[in-house]
Amino acid sequence: MGRLRLAQSRRREFRNARAQQAVLAAAYRNADIDPVDVQYIELHGTGTAVGDPIEASALGAVPGTGRAAGAPLLVGSAKTNVGHLEGAAGIVGLVKTALAVKHRKLPPSLNFEQPNPRIRFDDWNLRVVTAAQPWPEPDRPLLAGVSSFGMGGTNCHVVVSGAAESTAPESTPDTAIPERTVPALWTISGKTQAAARAQAAALLAYADTHPDVRHTDIAVSLARSRTHFDHRLTVVGRDRDELVGRLRAFADSGYAPGVAEGTTAESATATSAFLFAGQGSQRVGMGQELYTRHPAFAAALDDVLAALASCDTELSALRDLMFTGPAEKLNRTRFAQPALFALEVSLFRLVESWGITPDFVAGHSIGEIAAAHVSGVFLARRRVRARGGTGPSDAVPSRRRCDGRGRSR
Structure with missing residues (x-):
């Protein structure tokens, strides 16, 4: 690639x-x-x-x-x-x-x-x-x-x-590996240690009463069709007999080779991500109520819009266009992209003022530029000015480009 x-x-x-x-x-x-x-x-x-x-x-x-x-x-x-x-x-x-x-x-x-x-x-x-x-x-x-x-x-x-044509001969029943010797991992879990061990006992009883069920099928069902709770128990074996024997030994003594018991890491914390939308999500009235209710949002929006207007005077009325339209004009790429960039950066600054910061950011279309800006990939003063920024050059109506200090050239 x-x-x-x-x-x-x-x-x-x-x-x-x-x-x-x-x-x-x-x-x-x-x-x-x-x-x-x-x-x-x-x-x-x-x-x-x-x-x-x-x-x-x-x-x-x-x-x-x-x-x-x-x-x-x-x-x-x-x-x-x-x-x-x-x-x-x-x-x-x-x-x-x-x-x-x-x-x-x-x-x-x-x-x-x-x-x-x-x-x-x-x-x-x-x-x-x-x-x-x-x-x-x-x-x-x-x-x-x-x-x-x-x-x-x-x-x-x-x-x-295209894949190369295979020249290897097909396996025959005489040369194929017997199913009973295929290694497998049985995974068991429960909300508590006692619940996990009870599930292990239930699995042992099932294996004893269903000798014709392949141990590999049991492994797939345990891994893919069961909820995995915090208390875990795993059994590894080379074949069905070894898996059942190790599980039985563990049930009898609480310990057996090839059996591991434990819990998931309690220190693991949830992570968050912000996704910035692309062109097509613009609409007349976007951000208007937030602008009147939240000073942090209003200040950020004013900052970004001022920076955009300093690069091109055709964007000086972008706030009015965002709040009152007309929609036909707002939907034009030359206005939709800078408007969405300004809105998304301001939304980020608002939730940031509440102490909420993501572990990851991602975006599509102009949202990719907004995500890169708030994450620090595009330094604000290099793109437009502090807390400003702009998308690709055709996101603004003029062919002039900002030099990073509020001047256009």
């Missing part, structure tokens, strides 16, 4: 074609695969007028180069089939590609009717899969790539290959 963080770019990840080319080249170099041998690419597919051509041009420059005439690189995107699943979009593309490799068949990308005129499909040796078809060149190793881009500027490309 190739992975490259665009540490030097303040633009969105899809705005840097050279960085995408570097990710692709690194992925295939690490996999020891010539990019020209790749037969299919699962696209990130931003669905934007700018992002798609840049992603396509990077593919044309790496796996699309050097291909034989009439053998273009096939591409597609699961987003046309199941929509944009936000944080799960990348893994869905990987699952789709793995299934396509397994079944040696490529599913179509739906509703591809008129190509983006900025994507030079012929020049870049690319072709969208518009109908289900067999995997190309099935006599060669099946190779594919999966791209996924993060809002924070991280590009990921995974190389997927």
Whole structure:
């Protein structure tokens, strides 16, 4: 897998074609695969007028180069089939590609009717899969790539290959390992030590009265279908006879080799996490009641909005837009993203004033930027000013960028 963080770019990840080319080249170099041998690419597919051509041009420059005439690189995107699943979009593309490799068949990308005129499909040796078809060149190793881009500027490309054909002979009943010699672990628990030991006695009685039940089936049922309480008891054995014998010895004396008894760590404490939402969660009126009721929220919101306005005067009325609309204007990316960033940072400052701090933060879309900011990844004075910050440069309406001291350039 190739992975490259665009540490030097303040633009969105899809705005840097050279960085995408570097990710692709690194992925295939690490996999020891010539990019020209790749037969299919699962696209990130931003669905934007700018992002798609840049992603396509990077593919044309790496796996699309050097291909034989009439053998273009096939591409597609699961987003046309199941929509944009936000944080799960990348893994869905990987699952789709793995299934396509397994079944040696490529599913179509739906509703591809008129190509983006900025994507030079012929020049870049690319072709969208518009109908289900067999995997190309099935006599060669099946190779594919999966791209996924993060809002924070991280590009990921995974190389997927078909499994090698197995040459090992199938096991026969004469050579297979007898089931009774397969090691297993029996796990028992209870709310108290007495309850756990009572469960152990009940398990011993069950094993004695059901000799035909395989010890491995018992192990699976104990591990997967029972609640695991704090008081634990485990029995390990090489076969059914050893497991039952050790459990019986423990029931008789409270001790036996291969049996462990104890409790879970009492010092373990619960952890918490904050998840910052992405674009699409904006609405007219967001934060208005909190602004009037909680001074900590109001102060934080004023601070962030002032910092944003110092970088671009078109954001000077962002508070009014958040509180009273109109919704059509608030839903525009140029206003929705900075508004959500300001709201989410202010919400964090509010709960922080109550003494609540998370152990982990995560976010999607512009929420990823907010999470990075409050966790200290983006130092406030380097991004805008104290307790300010902004998302990617296209989250603000102007092309001007703040130098970190409230000045725009």
